[in-house]
Amino acid sequence: GQNIDQPTEMTATEGAIVQINCTYQTSGFNGLFWYQQHAGEAPTFLSYNVLDGLEEKGRFSSFLSRSKGYSYLLLKELQMKDSASYLCAVKDSNYQLIWGAGTKLIIKP
Amino acid sequence: GAVVSQHPSRVICKSGTSVKIECRSLDFQATTMFWYRQFPKQSLMLMATSNEGSKATYEQGVEKDKFLINHASLTLSTLTVTSAHPEDSSFYICSASPEVAGGYEQYFGPGTRLTVT
Numbered sequence: 265g266q267n268i269d270q271p272t273e274m275t276a277t278e279g280a281i282v283q284i285n286c287t288y289q290t291s292g293f294n295g296l297f298w299y300q301q302h303a304g305e306a307p308t309f310l311s312y313n314v315l316d317g318l319e320e321k322g323r324f325s326s327f328l329s330r331s332k333g334y335s336y337l338l339l340k341e342l343q344m345k346d347s348a349s350y351l352c353a354v355k356d357s358n359y360q361l362i363w364g365a366g367t368k369l370i371i372k373p
Numbered sequence: 374g375a376v377v378s379q380h381p382s383r384v385i386c387k388s389g390t391s392v393k394i395e396c397r398s399l400d401f402q403a404t405t406m407f408w409y410r411q412f413p414k415q416s417l418m419l420m421a422t423s424n425e426g427s428k429a430t431y432e433q434g435v436e437k438d439k440f441l442i443n444h445a446s447l448t449l450s451t452l453t454v455t456s457a458h459p460e461d462s463s464f465y466i467c468s469a470s471p472e473v474a475g476g477y478e479q480y481f482g483p484g485t486r487l488t489v490t
Contacts, residue, residue, distance in 0.1 A: 297478075304464075304484075304486070305483065305484065306466045306481040306482055306483050306484040307417070307466075307481050308481070309478060309480075312478065351416065351417070360419070360422075361419070361479070363416045363417045363418075363419075364416060365415065365416040366416055
């Protein structure tokens with residue numbers, strides 16, 4: 265079956281750095297997405313990786329290793345507004361998005 | 374950027390009634406639209422994929438006669454929950470893509486919270 269694993273919850277301090285990991289086993293691979301979802305709201309797109317390596321976008325960076333079936337989202341200079349759930353999703357061989365359950369990130373002052 | 378709207382944002386209905394949720398792409402033509410359901414503290418669950426002018430493709434376990442999807446134009450898709458029951462209470466989210474099969478990126482609507490009493 266297809267599976268995406270990410271930690272259920274993480275806690276970090278304002279101003280610090282946090283890394284959210286995602287591992288996947290899917291039938292084929294056509295890209296990995298990270299989305300941010302605040303409580304009661306729809307997800308918003310953060311990043312897309314299809315080749316190995318690090319993609320940097322401001323305070324957020326996303327890394328992919330296809331051989332390891334592994335990705336991480338790195339958030340720097342954490343702000344209180346970064347408190348949200350972070351969803352990892354992979355497009356399989358049929359271009360269908362397979363979603364992880366999300367990681368709830370709690371930022372403390 | 375690409376904007377997707379949903380209406381209504383919240384709806385409360387009585388058990389046995391039907392509810393229609395609209396999803397519109399405001400500044401692009403959505404070849405493909407997706408409908409998701411999300412229960413509290415759970416991940417998104419894809420219900421169905423629809424392409425303009427054709428019948429929706431439903432995921433396993435989703436009743437097509439209960440969740441009616443109409444993708445009548447390139448900017449509008451509707452989801453009708455028929456004969457709603459309390460267990461249908463959930464957060465329904467649509468997303469849209471300008472490409473067939475969802476392509477590179479999906480743009481999400483703000484979601485509709487349905488409560489069935």
